[in-house]
Amino acid sequence: MNASVSLLVAAAVVLPAVVGAASLLMLRHRLDMSRLVSLGACLALVGVAAALVAHASGGTTESYALGNWRAPFGIVLVLDRLSAMMLLLTAGLATVVMTYAVATGMDRKGWHFHPLFQFQLLGLNGAFLTGDLFNLFVFFEVLLIASYGLLLHGQGPQRLKAGVQYVVINLVGSTLFLVGVGLLYGVTGTLNMADLAVRVAAAPAGDQGLIAASALVLTVVFALKAAVAPLHFWLPGAYSATTGAVAALFAIMTKVGAYAIIRTGTLIFGEDAGAVAFVAGPWLLPAAIATTFIGFIGLFAARGLREMAAWSVVGSMGVLLSAIAVFSAEAMGPALYYVLHSTLAGAALFLVADLIAKRRGEHGDALTPGPRFAQSGVLSGLFFLAAIGVVGLPPLSGFVGKLLILDGVRAAPAAAWIWATILITTLIGVLAFSRAGSRLFWKSAEIEGEIPVRALRGRVVGVGAAAALLAALALLAVLGGPVTAWTEATAAQLFAPQGYIDAVLGETSGGRR
Amino acid sequence: MTMELLVASAIAVLTAAGVYLVLRGRTFPVVLGLAFLSYAINLFLFAMGRLVIDRPPIYDKAAEGYTDPLPQALVLTAIVIAFGMTAFVVVLALRTFLETGVDHVDGHEDAEGGS
Numbered sequence: 001m002n003a004s005v006s007l008l009v010a011a012a013v014v015l016p017a018v019v020g021a022a023s024l025l026m027l028r029h030r031l032d033m034s035r036l037v038s039l040g041a042c043l044a045l046v047g048v049a050a051a052l053v054a055h056a057s058g059g060t061t062e063s064y065a066l067g068n069w070r071a072p073f074g075i076v077l078v079l080d081r082l083s084a085m086m087l088l089l090t091a092g093l094a095t096v097v098m099t100y101a102v103a104t105g106m107d108r109k110g111w112h113f114h115p116l117f118q119f120q121l122l123g124l125n126g127a128f129l130t131g132d133l134f135n136l137f138v139f140f141e142v143l144l145i146a147s148y149g150l151l152l153h154g155q156g157p158q159r160l161k162a163g164v165q166y167v168v169i170n171l172v173g174s175t176l177f178l179v180g181v182g183l184l185y186g187v188t189g190t191l192n193m194a195d196l197a198v199r200v201a202a203a204p205a206g207d208q209g210l211i212a213a214s215a216l217v218l219t220v221v222f223a224l225k226a227a228v229a230p231l232h233f234w235l236p237g238a239y240s241a242t243t244g245a246v247a248a249l250f251a252i253m254t255k256v257g258a259y260a261i262i263r264t265g266t267l268i269f270g271e272d273a274g275a276v277a278f279v280a281g282p283w284l285l286p287a288a289i290a291t292t293f294i295g296f297i298g299l300f301a302a303r304g305l306r307e308m309a310a311w312s313v314v315g316s317m318g319v320l321l322s323a324i325a326v327f328s329a330e331a332m333g334p335a336l337y338y339v340l341h342s343t344l345a346g347a348a349l350f351l352v353a354d355l356i357a358k359r360r361g362e363h364g365d366a367l368t369p370g371p372r373f374a375q376s377g378v379l380s381g382l383f384f385l386a387a388i389g390v391v392g393l394p395p396l397s398g399f400v401g402k403l404l405i406l407d408g409v410r411a412a413p414a415a416a417w418i419w420a421t422i423l424i425t426t427l428i429g430v431l432a433f434s435r436a437g438s439r440l441f442w443k444s445a446e447i448e449g450e451i452p453v454r455a456l457r458g459r460v461v462g463v464g465a466a467a468a469l470l471a472a473l474a475l476l477a478v479l480g481g482p483v484t485a486w487t488e489a490t491a492a493q494l495f496a497p498q499g500y501i502d503a504v505l506g507e508t509s510g511g512r513r
Numbered sequence: 514m515t516m517e518l519l520v521a522s523a524i525a526v527l528t529a530a531g532v533y534l535v536l537r538g539r540t541f542p543v544v545l546g547l548a549f550l551s552y553a554i555n556l557f558l559f560a561m562g563r564l565v566i567d568r569p570p571i572y573d574k575a576a577e578g579y580t581d582p583l584p585q586a587l588v589l590t591a592i593v594i595a596f597g598m599t600a601f602v603v604v605l606a607l608r609t610f611l612e613t614g615v616d617h618v619d620g621h622e623d624a625e626g627g628s
Contacts, residue, residue, distance in 0.1 A: 134587060141594050148601065160609040164540060164618060167605060171547050171598055172535060178554045178591055185584070186561035 103458030226257030244354020
């Protein structure tokens with residue numbers, strides 16, 4: 001690996017860490033400065049991630065040995081197409097969310113928003129890059145600890161209540177993660193993911209039961225993060241209770257679970273793993289189908305727009321995981337496209353819900369008719385587009401994503417189930433969002449009067465941030481060809497894990513400049 | 514054999530106590546349950562390096578053999594994280610109680626009022 005790439009890989013982790021610490025220690029009382037630094041760091045991360053994507057498009061997997069300790073003894077950061085894609089998605093989303101938070105002034109509602117935000121990015125980037133299972137646990141903890149702080153940002157009884165549940169369930173999840181990691185280490189004697197892949201493939205028949213058990217325990221943990229039924233109960237409460245900007249950023253958090261399932265499922269417990277090959281698939285698929293139904297039916301149970309957005313995140317995770325659980329290259333490419341789409345669409349809906357809630361005064365985001373509010377014309381348009389994106393209707397990328405998934409899973413034995421699930425739940429989603437939209441905008445139009453315009457901060461930029469996410473959805477649909485070509489190549493790379501293993505273990509000079 | 518049995522049953526008892534307490538309705542038992550679970554996991558991780566007596570984990574000229582040092586490092590990391598998280602959960606539970614007046618994890622008292 002050449003020096004500039006290893007610098008960039010390290011920068012993706014080091015930059016948010018340094019900026020987070022600096023803004024905590026030096027910029028505590030200088031809000032303007034810490035906003036500037038935070039935004040600058042987000043933009044720099046976009047640049048870093050874009051350069052890494054450009055490099056990863058070459059198809060090579062790069063491994064960077066931290067402290068120059070050689071794998072499998074040291075910890076490695078590994079850059080392949082999937083991690084590069086997730087880095088770019090995270091950085092792009094973070095920039096928009098940060099702009100929104102600064103423009104609407106929500107970052108001044110409590111302490112330490114900017115350091116927490118940067119530590120959140122540190123955890124996310126680290127989790128996407130690390131090539132070591134225990135290190136993945138550590139980065140999970142980093143991103144969770146930051147997310148606890150962000151979730152509670154601004155406080156209030158409702159948020160604290162949801163916070164306690166969120167923290168407790170994630171702590172239990174972390175405990176289970178350690179069980180899985182410990183089991184795997186006890187059997188194979190390594191924690192480096194590439195080395196694990198080699199050793200799991202070579203494991204004697206007597207050890208395969210334990211390996212399968214650890215694979216399934218790890219899948220439960222990742223499914224908890226990804227809010228797969230029946231482990232989804234924490235999500236609607238937590239996401240709808242927090243501030244709009246934080247919830248929008250959290251749209252990427254569930255994808256960390258999906259990422260970990262993809263990474264371990266294709267690398268460690270992949271094709272070559274013998275009896276434990278894709279052991280999670282048969283368990284994950286029914287759960288994913290149930291998640292899709294629960295998520296979209298949950299839209300009807302929602303009392304407010306933010307709750308709807310939270311349930312739609314659950315639903316989209318179901319769609320995504322039913323494509324992932326098939327564990328075939330044909331279905332994985334569309335799934336990765338859907339990762340991009342569902343993250344941006346979920347975040348857009350959270351921002352739109354927040355914009356609407358702020359302008360409706362005492363009505364908030366409740367799905368009840370109320371008088372007209374400021375910018376209701378623009379916002380109804382944005383809501384319409386976000387709903388189209390989330391449900392998956394043309395012309396936005398949700399439609400493309402779902403269509404690709406339907407096409408990708410055709411060869412799977414459970415194809416009929418997945419088809420039926422996606423098609424029926426899309427109809428349910430259309431109904432739920434039409435109901436919400438007509439209550440919020442059409443029935444409201446009949447009510448006399450107008451909610452007085454309060455002094456709103458960031459009227460233009462706030463709306464612009466939500467519009468930018470929706471524009472990204474449109475762009476994703478317009479650039480469907482190149483993007484799907486990219487995700488298909490990524491899927492092919494995932495299902496040929498030898499390249500990853502060679503990059504980490506093969507070169508003795510790995511990471512040396 | 515006896516040591517294996519002792520360690521295994523200690524982990525089992527700690528886990529059982531932890532799971533029971535985590536499923537309680539009030540935050541205090543839940544916090545204790547999380548602590549029990551993390552103890553159980555620390556022991557479990559430790560045992561994953563195999564149970565060895567009187568062997569050094571680091572290089573020693575006089576040593577006949579070694580015990581696996583890596584699980585010890587993992588346990589150390591896990592202890593630090595669990596310690597920090599326990600402190601955080603205690604503060605969070607306290608703050609929630611002070612703001613809402615209820616220390617029930619659902620945020621409302623149940624009919625019997627028991628824990």
